[in-house]
Amino acid sequence: MSEHTHQPDSGRSRDLPMxxxxxxxxxxxxxxEYFCGRCVKVQPLSKELDYFTCLNLPRKLNLxxxxxxxxxxxxxxxxxxxxxATKDEGEKAxxxxxxxxxNTAYRTLKDPVQRAEYLIRLEAGSAKDIxxxxxxxxxxxxxELQEDLEEFRSLSAGExxxxxxxxxxKLQAERQALEARKAQMESRLREQFGRWDALPADGDVxxxxxxxxxxxxxxxxxxxxxxxxxxxxxxVAATSPTGDDGRNIWH
Amino acid sequence: MxxxxxxxxxxxxxxxxxxxxxxxxxxxxxRGQTKVPSIVGLTDNGLLVGDPAKEYLVRDPSRxxxxxxxxxxxxxxxxxxxxxxxxYTLQEKGGVIRIQVGExxxxxxxxxxxxxxxxxxxxxxxxxxxITKAVITVPAYFNDSQRQATKDAGLIxxxxxxxxxxxxxxxxxxxxxxxxxxxxxxxxxxxxxxFDISILKLKDGIFEVLATNGNTHxxxxxxxxxxxxxxxxxxxxxxxxxxxxxPELMQAVRLEAEKTKIRLSDEPQAHxxxxxxxxxxxxxxxxxxxxxxxxxxxxxxxxxTPCRRALSDAxxxxxxxxxxxxxxxxxxxxxxxxxxxxxxGQTPHCDLNPDEVVALGAAVQAGILAGxxxxxxxxxxxPLSLGIETMGNxxxxxIRRNTTIPTSAKEMFTTYVDGQTGVDIHVxxxxxxxxxxxxxxxxFQLKVPPLPAAVPRIEVTFLIDANGILNVxxxxxxxxxxxxxxxxxxxxxxxxxxxxxxxxxxxxAAADIQARQVIEARTEADAIIMATEKALQRGTDLxxxxxxxSIHHAxxxxxxxxxxxxxxxxxxxxxxxxxxxxxxxxxxxxATLKEALESKKLSEVTD
Numbered sequence: 010m011s012e013h014t015h016q017p018d019s020g021r022s023r024d025l026p027m028x029x030x031x032x033x034x035x036x037x038x039x040x041x042e043y044f045c046g047r048c049v050k051v052q053p054l055s056k057e058l059d060y061f062t063c064l065n066l067p068r069k070l071n072l073x074x075x076x077x078x079x080x081x082x083x084x085x086x087x088x089x090x091x092x093x094a095t096k097d098e099g100e101k102a103x104x105x106x107x108x109x110x111x112n113t114a115y116r117t118l119k120d121p122v123q124r125a126e127y128l129i130r131l132e133a134g135s136a137k138d139i140x141x142x143x144x145x146x147x148x149x150x151x152x153e154l155q156e157d158l159e160e161f162r163s164l165s166a167g168e169x170x171x172x173x174x175x176x177x178x179k180l181q182a183e184r185q186a187l188e189a190r191k192a193q194m195e196s197r198l199r200e201q202f203g204r205w206d207a208l209p210a211d212g213d214v215x216x217x218x219x220x221x222x223x224x225x226x227x228x229x230x231x232x233x234x235x236x237x238x239x240x241x242x243x244x245v246a247a248t249s250p251t252g253d254d255g256r257n258i259w260h
Numbered sequence: 261m262x263x264x265x266x267x268x269x270x271x272x273x274x275x276x277x278x279x280x281x282x283x284x285x286x287x288x289x290x291r292g293q294t295k296v297p298s299i300v301g302l303t304d305n306g307l308l309v310g311d312p313a314k315e316y317l318v319r320d321p322s323r324x325x326x327x328x329x330x331x332x333x334x335x336x337x338x339x340x341x342x343x344x345x346x347x348y349t350l351q352e353k354g355g356v357i358r359i360q361v362g363e364x365x366x367x368x369x370x371x372x373x374x375x376x377x378x379x380x381x382x383x384x385x386x387x388x389x390x391i392t393k394a395v396i397t398v399p400a401y402f403n404d405s406q407r408q409a410t411k412d413a414g415l416i417x418x419x420x421x422x423x424x425x426x427x428x429x430x431x432x433x434x435x436x437x438x439x440x441x442x443x444x445x446x447x448x449x450x451x452x453x454x455f456d457i458s459i460l461k462l463k464d465g466i467f468e469v470l471a472t473n474g475n476t477h478x479x480x481x482x483x484x485x486x487x488x489x490x491x492x493x494x495x496x497x498x499x500x501x502x503x504x505x506x507p508e509l510m511q512a513v514r515l516e517a518e519k520t521k522i523r524l525s526d527e528p529q530a531h532x533x534x535x536x537x538x539x540x541x542x543x544x545x546x547x548x549x550x551x552x553x554x555x556x557x558x559x560x561x562x563x564x565t566p567c568r569r570a571l572s573d574a575x576x577x578x579x580x581x582x583x584x585x586x587x588x589x590x591x592x593x594x595x596x597x598x599x600x601x602x603x604x605g606q607t608p609h610c611d612l613n614p615d616e617v618v619a620l621g622a623a624v625q626a627g628i629l630a631g632x633x634x635x636x637x638x639x640x641x642x643p644l645s646l647g648i649e650t651m652g653n654x655x656x657x658x659i660r661r662n663t664t665i666p667t668s669a670k671e672m673f674t675t676y677v678d679g680q681t682g683v684d685i686h687v688x689x690x691x692x693x694x695x696x697x698x699x700x701x702x703x704f705q706l707k708v709p710p711l712p713a714a715v716p717r718i719e720v721t722f723l724i725d726a727n728g729i730l731n732v733x734x735x736x737x738x739x740x741x742x743x744x745x746x747x748x749x750x751x752x753x754x755x756x757x758x759x760x761x762x763x764x765x766x767x768x769a770a771a772d773i774q775a776r777q778v779i780e781a782r783t784e785a786d787a788i789i790m791a792t793e794k795a796l797q798r799g800t801d802l803x804x805x806x807x808x809x810s811i812h813h814a815x816x817x818x819x820x821x822x823x824x825x826x827x828x829x830x831x832x833x834x835x836x837x838x839x840x841x842x843x844x845x846x847x848x849x850x851a852t853l854k855e856a857l858e859s860k861k862l863s864e865v866t867d
Contacts (some may be wrong), residue, residue, distance in 0.1 A: 079439040082466050089637055090666060090726040094422050094629035109723060116663060 053103045060114035070202035081115040129224050144233040154183050183242040185236050193236045201227045264393040264630050266382050271329040272452030276296050284623035284856035286616050287386045299326040301376045302361045305780035309378040318522050321347035321507040323361050331357045331368040332455050333405030333751050347507040355751040370761050373416035386507050392420045396628045397618050399454040400426035401474030401643045404701045404730050405751040412753050414831035416761045422629050424727040427442025429640050430621030431587040433774045438622055445583035448600050449590035453479040453519040457567045459574040468639045471573035471662045473566035480590040486555040501536050524549045525592045555748035560599050573662050584608040589615050639664050644722050649686035651763040653695045658722055660677050668723040698778040706734055781830035785822045787839050802847045814840045
């Protein structure tokens, strides 16, 4: 956060990091929250702003969903372009940029999986991108499943119907098993959420090591979960009678 | 603050509304009618819009354009399967449909602009001030090209489009204002040409759209066509007349089918009659509601899949929907009401006029934009995923469907070859893996300084604004310089084309009320002269020679009046014509009745 230098704030309980310490419009020193104290123009949010700070939440994984929604609605009322339609171009552009950032922040934190992925990136840096990998103990099972799926896809309706039916039943059973497995992973992820939240925000080397362990643990669960989810999606697409929703881009 | 109007630019009908002191009001025309048929007649006398154009449709279909909304943001290939229902020839230039009328061609935004201008005039006449700003509604499932085309139409009509808003969302604003509803609501919107389903969460004045889905090619027009197809076969079998060969007859059949469909919403049976050309008699048939419903059942079923998808995207079960609202003229069909009721397990609301509710909502949004309403705020979503083409003809997604707008996504680009100076980017919209299965939105080329491969770093920001329209910006990360991006739309008009069309639109400036009245009167005069000449042929032997003489005189007089610029003189001529032909009309009517009775007797004998 190079550009952002907070003004010590007297009355307010919080203020968001703004892109500049001076009002973009009247150049007076920023003292207000999102609006210049002097000319009342809206101020751009800092590009470096993290989503938790943006939505006034501690960096925890079990969060107060109602508080999240309330803050999102309140900030939408501050920034939304619909309330800037009659303002000048500068304010319009800031309103647009701030709202786009706010919407992304809200969407990311609202969803537990995206929230965890975001926290890992935030804490561990962007270098540690989450890759998808198969759970080690499912490796052989998945290999066989992929072969069955391949064979099922190659058989068109009308030919070798008996074999097709056999494969279909097998794949449907596999799908159920994998969905159960995915649910299991999600509850393990929730356990990690509790562990993370119990750790202090700042701490010595020991705390940092504990934090790293939780992050690594979550990362593994997430990458396995994404892998399983992709296979389940493939199975749904291949075995659904209507072909409805097909192979979707959003695995 | 200049007044902002709300406009519902529909497939079949369009309306304009404004925020009055006591709430949103639809602005009526001179004769009190609120709907303007979305029909444009490019006659030899000049431009006709709305009701007069609808009358003109049966007489000169090749110069009358209707349902132009189905062509917005489309290429000819996109509408190939429905061309047989349209009386005009389509061409394509720059990925955009051009409708050929006589020697000239018109893009769909130009035709829509003619309708918008009519609404603008209507609002100006009613409110007594110039209108330059508007909120225009579009189907929620409209893609970027279709939204941009709508915005272009506004520009061509001389309107600054402050916001494009989604029709079901607009409807929810009108309902929300009236009833102060809270909770989850589903808006089922089936109009003349499009279907939308939107799921919203209403809380303390915030209207948050959770998910939207739909079909931009499914509506009342398609229901009419099912009837039309049966009638065409019937007429051929019974009378040996090929309807497809006569555009006039085709339009007569289409309009009669529409009327029959509408009557069947209120009555269990409806009678249909179409006069065939060249004295081939009259085609008649009585339809029962059951027969009609059997014809269109699958179309109604087609609306169910989007409903389920929207619910699934909103992560809600039908039981969690607190209210269901019906919007659009087609939801008057009992079959649709019962099907929606069955899906959601509750009686849908239709307290507000389904034809007017979208325009009313657009006026509410206009009030919000004007700063008059700080209680309500709409948080809408983008209906389709946005992505770019990557290696192997695959779409790589950037922004997911049902993401709250405005929203942005950033993507870093570099080069593969030393000294490469450009990177081509192809932007897509849709939900499928392969490029060819998605909608191509635009292409552009990033400018890159000549450097070794993989050294340049250009960051591109794809921003979807509050209108659901894409904006692209790029900046060089190494130098921090931003570069302008010239986006070439795949199915849209270029800025230059829009400018030319704005200039051309003044040629068709029917702005002068006087001129409009003359055009309408002339068109009516043409119609009555044509009808009278036809009647004279049939009735020569039935009335005295002096009477024929005086009718010929009246026709001549009307022709003379028509050539003048005074619409009152033309109207007077029309009135005279009606007077002198009164007797002839009576005589012909009697003759027709007699014929009908005789043929009936004949059929009784032969049966």
